Amino acid sequence: MTNEDAQRLVLEIIAEIAPDEDLSDVKPEINLRDQLDLDSMDFLDIVMELRKKYNIEVPEEDYPHLASLDSCSKYLIPKFKSVSA
Amino acid sequence: MSGLAAGIRLALFGHKVLILERHNAPGGLNSFYSFDGRKFDVGLHAVTNYVEKGVKGTPLGKLFRQLRIRREDFGLCPQMGSRVSFPGIDLRFTNDVAVLQSEIEREFPRQIDNFRQLVREIETHDPFRLDDIETSARETVARFITDPLLLDMLFCPLMYYGSAREMDMDFGQFAIMFKSIYLEGFARPFDGVRRIIRVLLARYRDLGGERKMKCGVRKIHTSNGRAHELLLDDGQTITADHVLSSIGRVETERLCDDLPPESGKANIGRLSFIETINIFDRQPAELGWEDTIIFFNDHERFIYARPEDLVDPRSGVICFPNNYQYGSGQTLAEGVFRVTCMADFDGWSALHETEYRAAKKIWHEKLAHKAMEFLKPVPPKTLDDCTIYRDMFTPRTIKKYTGHLGGAVYGASEKVKNGHTHLQNLYLCGTDQGFLGIIGAMLSGISMANYHILRKT
């Protein structure tokens, strides 16, 4: 799985939980919250969808790793690998 | 409403959910019914928190996202315009706060800067904090607004639409209500509350949620500090990992077998209401009655408290559900004129059946005429001439259909913001968790499902 793959999966989840957001130009290095209108309830949903769709567990203390698309992919790629292994 | 919202959240993430409802109709305090071939909403003057499409970061938007409902599904149509009407002075407001601001500037020129500061203070307030300490809104707001009349006028709609406390509110609750009414606004679906309930039910069903109607919870059996089993009205028992209760705090405690059946007496809410409904053969606008909602008061000070008498007609709320911008020439088939005032539950409960019926008749008349003092004058007998049907509910009706002790529409005066009860796996949502009104109830169900169940499992 590449960075782009992981980021695309995260964007797909965001599109589902926040269909009113424009996701065409999200900068991977910038915090999601600085570009999109996402709050803690939305982040809970990103975590819940990761679990539902991919069996990935993100404990609450790790939520900061989901701040930007770059940090998401860095944090999630090993997790994707271990669940598919 | 809060139970349905919580159920949707939990079902969305694969939990097995069962909603138990004692009544035969869904919706609770804001349900709907038909009588003589006419459709009525129990309450629903207005859906608060209305913002135009594209406005970000508001409770309404959070609600649609969290329930994964499309905004269009609720079919919300904005209000025409409302007002607060006190002796000799009217303040109009719409879904654009600039209108209220210019009204205040005209009537209270010395207070306008104070009002702007108050708005700035309120805009920074986070309504979703569950650990806020309760403070007096009267004291806090009086630091900004120094004219007691304006203070009363600003409080009147906010208390009527969201205060479980007499005379004062918690400042956090004041800020929530201020935003939801003055900074955001009112709307209504053309078909009324049934449209909203149908959307919620469909969503819940599509996610695999189950419901059992006409089957309440009779007892909560406890062991080791947990709700271990529910005994239902039909005699069945069921178990669950988590139990969310929207029926009220004292009402819930009294179901638990580890507490005395009379527990929590001091926590029963004191505020109840009476509402009269006149159905007209014409649109209210034809009589020159064009406001959506009017909050009125004709007493020197605005008194928000349980009345000594059966009803306190000095202040109240008038609503014309016709006066929303339904668009494309749509108008409700008949005119609807609703009037609400504060009422005393104990007084109404003590009446015998014949007295009760007589009191309803008297107060229906009184309320309608009181309300007309705040409306554009019409020739005598106009009201009787255009009224084709009357209905009414009292504190007794509220208790009977929703189980809320004391007919307390807004529940106990002390809220439990984090939803905890004395049992580990039993949580409160809705009215006594503290987010009030239709939008509040749904957000409460969402927050409690998130906080107690989804975050932890």
Ligand SMILES: Cc1cc2nc3c(=O)[nH]c(=O)nc-3n(C[C@H](O)[C@H](O)[C@H](O)COP(=O)(O)OP(=O)(O)OC[C@H]3O[C@@H](n4cnc5c(N)ncnc54)[C@H](O)[C@@H]3O)c2cc1C
């Ligand atoms: C006349 C009136 C007008 C209103 N107008 C407006 C308005 O214009 N705008 C607005 O925003 N809000 C309005 N409200 C307030 C709003 O309706 C409520 O705040 C909201 O609906 C509360 O929802 P809830 O889920 O907290 O509680 P409830 O609606 O009370 O839900 C509790 C449910 O539990 C059921 N129940 C009770 N006991 C049991 C039991 N033992 N077992 C199983 N089920 C049980 C009840 O039947 C009920 O359905 C109005 C309320 C009233 C009464």
